[in-house]
Amino acid sequence: MSCTYECELTALMDGELDDLARHKVETHLGACAECQETTRRLGRSVAKLSALPAFEPSADLRRQVLTRLPDGRPGGWFVRRRWAHLGWALPAAAAIAYFMLVPAARSPDFKEPAQYLLASNLEVVEDYEFLGLEEPDDLEVVAHLHELEVTP
């Protein structure tokens, strides 16, 4: 069974605890062998990351990006609005797009299983933290959310 202070150990190691929390955890560490061992393990694993080979992007990445820049000032419909922070806006936008793109959906009588699944998935989207829903392809993601369902 893990110690109740365990979740603070990484933050302590990273210097991310305020003075009061740090004092509490350090006091606890002095008396808890389990947390002392966990702290050692955490420290060893983080230290080993410095031995990883350096990552270098390909030399062609710069050319590929800079040649794709559009002329003129940035803007257009890709400009982000703060939809991701308005929980109602994402499913609302998806629902509007759905009813516009799927003529049969204007009638409440779902004859096609795909329509039912999409409607169900829209309910999932309301509860699912879906950051960055801003491109037409994202509606396709919503339409296929049910495929992630695990069947026993």
Add this chain to the structure above:
Amino acid sequence: MSENGVPTVVQPETDEELMVQVAHGSHAAFARLFDRYQVSVSRFAYRFVGNRARAEEAAQEVFLKLYQSAGTYRPRAKFRTYLFRVAANHCLNEVRRGEYRMKPAQEPERPAPLDALSSPGERPDEALHAKQLEQAVSQALQAMTERERAAFALCRFEGLSYREVAEALSASESAVKSLIHRATLALAKKLDALEAAGPAARSEA
């Protein structure tokens, strides 16, 4: 040159100043931002998606989204945090799209040959250890949840503070603390298992 002949030191433009220029359509300013952050963004993408080719595609898209969204950037927001917010959002969506499209099972990316990983003068046993470490870290990362992986990569590989990670992931600092702890502990278990396997078993990996 100043009036008394002493060379004037020109302070480099800040990221935020360059981003304002990008918002006005300056490709030159964007190129300077790109040069500053291409390694960081590519590395984050690589650690997140676990595949070099996909990571470079993702990095391209991140920078293009950065350009396209420049008009909405507000200089009060730290640029680096804004950039990694764009990167994290894109990579999270990239992974989710990959899952739902149910691509045919792919071979895991083959580790680079030892000679490609080794540095000049590096001993073969050191190169082997570097390869095994890279594999272990990659496996640990892929076993994490997406948000654990994103938080871990932003903190451990890109040096963001917990607060900055929280802003990039639109999460609370408390949630980020938990994500990073679980991810770091998972990595520690993976590396301990590698260590415990012994040299003979590791050489078969």
